[in-house]
Amino acid sequence: MSTPVLETRDLTIRFGGHVAVDAVSCKFEPGTLTAIVGPNGAGKTTYFNLISGQLKASAGQVFVKGRDITGEPAPLRTRAGLGRAFQLTNLFPNLTVVENVRLAVQARAGQGASLFSTWISKRDLIDKAQAILGRVALADKANQKAAALPHGDQRKLEVGILLALEPDIFMFDEPTAGMSVDEAPVILDLIHHIKADSSKTVLLVEHKMDVVRALADRIIVLHQGQLVADGEPAAVIASPIVQEAYLGVAKA
Structure with a gap:
């Protein structure tokens, strides 16, 4: 089995008594785009911050190409191939x-x-x-x-x-937030182009489900800091727990 380009193992951060990201283990492969979804406060951006080094993990590890980078600051993670676009510019x-x-x-x-x-x-x-x-x-x-x-x-x-x-791993946190309908396609087309490069890995935090459906190969769902769903978009979107709790669709 090949080594994933990015992996988190039991990645956790606590703020006082609150566990914002709770033992999230996930692997990411080249040539894939993974959308990370969930309600506000689910831990999506915090998970990004732990991966890219803006926050220090309370427990767990981050690996890039099999190398443990958990203790490295953000600039060294950038040199290792992590690229991060922030929700705030x-x-x-x-x-x-x-x-x-x-x-x-x-x-x-x-x-x-x-x-x-x-x-x-x-x-x-x-x-x-x-x-x-x-x-x-x-x-x-x-x-x-x-x-x-x-x-x-x-x-x-x-x-x-x-x-x-030119990172190997692109991390986009709501890249079209605050953009007009006319502006957003420029960024979405760029992400689509990056995704087409089989040597690149894309992680995308996004609330707009039409964007997720158009771009994602895989969806992972966070809720209260925990990973509660992981799979192909159609299966994850159709699952009752995601429909009700995370996408705002009530039970029939």
Whole structure:
């Protein structure tokens, strides 16, 4: 049996007497998109934070490609191949759109985080940053400051930064939250494109079930911090417990 690209074993975090994530064990394989669903407060974003290193686990382990990264901080997890897009945007607000992406491209190339040190001699990196802006429909806003962008464009920029880092594991926390009906397809098409790459693994926290149905190969359901369902989308969505408790469908 091959080693999963990402695995959590009995992953747990407690805040005082409250167990927010309760011994969640799950494996994720390349070439798959797993949607993580559940009611508000179920532990979905907290589970993401434990995987990506924003929170320290009370118990349990996180493995990337078989290596235990439980004790590593978030930047080292990024280097290990974890890429995280946040529910709330995580940008350099006083830099321009293209500068935000340039920094990520430069970091991925292993050339440090200085904004100006290597750009004149690295036209290929500049071109790459510009190409990424085209993919997220922000090429016409390259020279605007990130702070000046409307919320939907800030979400696009964050996804652009994630693309620039070229992770093996993409983690999206409600990527279309706050976007208009016209804006959301840009991000959903990008996620669909990432999913088509058999070397990439995608985790998606999403409340919109039409998005989940369109993208997911697998759904896992969290409730009160526990993993209560895991399987193919049709089977999970059709299960009575999920219909009633997590998708807001009452019993007939």
